[in-house]
Amino acid sequence: MAEAVRPYSGGGDDVSDAPGRYDVVVLGGGSGGYATALRAGSLGLSVAVVEKDKVGGTCLHRGCIPTKALLHAGEVADAAREAAQFGVRASLDGIDMAGVNKYKDSVVSRLYKGLQSTLAARGGITTIEGTGRLVAPDTVEVDGRRITGGHVVLATGSYPKTLPGLDIDGDRVITSDHALSLDRLPERAVILGGGVIGVEFASAWRSFGVDVTIVEALPRLVAAEDEEVSTAVERAFRRRGISYLTGAPFTGVERTGDGVRVSVEGGRTLDADLLLVAVGRGPVTDGLADAGVALDRGYVTTDERLRTSLPGVYAVGDIVPGLQLAHRGFAQGIFVAEDIAGLDPRPIDEAGIPRVTYCEPEVASVGLTETAARERYGAEQVQTLTYNLGGNGRSQILKTQGFVKLVRATDGPVVGIHLVGSRVGELIGEAQLIYNWEAFPSDVAEYVHMHPTQNEALGEAHLALAGKPLHVHS
Numbered sequence: 458m459a460e461a462v463r464p465y466s467g468g469g470d471d472v473s474d475a476p477g478r479y480d481v482v483v484l485g486g487g488s489g490g491y492a493t494a495l496r497a498g499s500l501g502l503s504v505a506v507v508e509k510d511k512v513g514g515t516c517l518h519r520g521c522i523p524t525k526a527l528l529h530a531g532e533v534a535d536a537a538r539e540a541a542q543f544g545v546r547a548s549l550d551g552i553d554m555a556g557v558n559k560y561k562d563s564v565v566s567r568l569y570k571g572l573q574s575t576l577a578a579r580g581g582i583t584t585i586e587g588t589g590r591l592v593a594p595d596t597v598e599v600d601g602r603r604i605t606g607g608h609v610v611l612a613t614g615s616y617p618k619t620l621p622g623l624d625i626d627g628d629r630v631i632t633s634d635h636a637l638s639l640d641r642l643p644e645r646a647v648i649l650g651g652g653v654i655g656v657e658f659a660s661a662w663r664s665f666g667v668d669v670t671i672v673e674a675l676p677r678l679v680a681a682e683d684e685e686v687s688t689a690v691e692r693a694f695r696r697r698g699i700s701y702l703t704g705a706p707f708t709g710v711e712r713t714g715d716g717v718r719v720s721v722e723g724g725r726t727l728d729a730d731l732l733l734v735a736v737g738r739g740p741v742t743d744g745l746a747d748a749g750v751a752l753d754r755g756y757v758t759t760d761e762r763l764r765t766s767l768p769g770v771y772a773v774g775d776i777v778p779g780l781q782l783a784h785r786g787f788a789q790g791i792f793v794a795e796d797i798a799g800l801d802p803r804p805i806d807e808a809g810i811p812r813v814t815y816c817e818p819e820v821a822s823v824g825l826t827e828t829a830a831r832e833r834y835g836a837e838q839v840q841t842l843t844y845n846l847g848g849n850g851r852s853q854i855l856k857t858q859g860f861v862k863l864v865r866a867t868d869g870p871v872v873g874i875h876l877v878g879s880r881v882g883e884l885i886g887e888a889q890l891i892y893n894w895e896a897f898p899s900d901v902a903e904y905v906h907m908h909p910t911q912n913e914a915l916g917e918a919h920l921a922l923a924g925k926p927l928h929v930h931s
């Protein structure tokens with residue numbers, strides 16, 4: 458069905474005909490920015506995307522894609538190392554980092570070419586190379602050139618943060634940007650931060666044989682996840698030989714002869730070849746306050762329609778407080794383009810955005826943790842069910858352990874789904890529909906799930922929560 462689109466005609470100008478003037482100017486060509494451009498272009502709006510580096514941004518060049526390639530190479534190494542468990546004779550001779558990087562870079566470059574040609578092929582989108590600066594609510598200046606738009610969308614993304622006094626040298630004290638282009642592996646590494654980036658690198662490096670220790674200030678790894686998930690990841694990491702210190706704030710690092718000595722509160726020190734700093738990502742918002750954009754601790758403040766304090770100026774992606782995830786950026790970009798086109802889209806529910814951490818075992822979740830649900834509905838008004846993957850044939854074939862945990866408002870819908878285990882990230886698709894469609898356990902229990910799949914564990918968990926368990930030990 459054709460969409461009813463009201464092309465932008467702001468200010469009475471004939472926007473498309475004036476040189477350097479567009480319906481929408483997008484500052485930043487990462488996930489949020491290019492999604493805005495693609496959707497706006499397909500809605501018949503003229504768009505300029507200003508990008509100083511490469512379209513695709515952090516996700517494609519320094520984040521999601523290269524890290525997942527690294528993690529997949531790690532999975533291949535694990536498969537070779539553990540082949541005998543499956544009766545297969547193989548041995549792991551070692552890791553050829555040049556080969557790993559070639560594979561990783563080839564994935565990135567194929568996707569980059571694809572994205573460039575998609576942007577070029579979609580009518581109405583002009584990519585402008587250069588560093589843009591918002592100078593007025595309708596104007597971005599790029600190397601002295603003024604690009605004006607009916608609307609401006611800020612999509613400048615994020616950078617790896619460090620701590621006060623902790624200098625990144627790119628050699629022994631590095632961020633994820635550097636970690637992605639190492640030409641050789643450290644023998645021993647300390648990772649500062651047991652959040653998403655910390656556990657993903659710990660996982661990949663351990664698969665490559667690196668001796669890894671994570672230092673985390675909070676009492677548990679992946680602390681944003683449900684507590685049972687953290688416990689399962691910690692147990693699995695111990696089995697894999699990944700060391701971690703939790704409740705251990707970092708106090709300093711000094712360079713030693715050929716490495717680093719990391720200190721944590723309580724006086725403990727750890728020696729390693731390098732320190733990877735993974736303590737969060739900060740918003741790239743320099744100069745926006747001068748242009749009149751309201752910021753809160755560096756992030757751009759927006760309303761639920763992603764409008765900033767400046768009329769006609771929107772913000773999307775990592776500069777907007779909330780989950781810093783590429784697919785959130787895509788969704789926000791689509792939302793903003795449709796809002797500008799007058800389609801009146803529905804605001805995005807942050808809790809309905811799926812989250813996957815690609816360590817081994819994987820972690821996937823959507824909706825509320827048990828703790829958050831108890832806070833929202835009251836402790837007595839929440840029911841949970843944990844279905845162990847021990848009862849799931851496919852997981853046993855894969856020799857993985859983990860669970861599906863459901864959180865439900867008593868007599869109400871499922872409000873949280875939490876998964877741990879190899880490959881469970883791929884199960885998040887059904888889980889997000891269950892959460893976002895406010896399904897009851899009995900709704901899901903009606904549907905037949907494929908046997909033998911890991912997906913079946915989701916079906917079994919809902920059967921059990923609906924009061925008709927199948928393969929569940931009582």
Ligand code: NAI
Nearest residue numbers: 650651652653654655673674706707735736737738781813
């Ligand atoms: P994060 O916020 O997930 O984790 C940072 C960790 O560092 C926290 O657990 C924090 O307690 C710890 N920390 C901070 N200061 C510390 C100190 N002084 N001593 C010890 N520990 C300290 O941030 P992370 O892992 O850097 O990731 C940044 C963003 O990138 C996240 O928002 C994440 O969602 C996104 N990302 C998403 C991925 C995915 O979806 N699979 C993969 C990688 C990153």
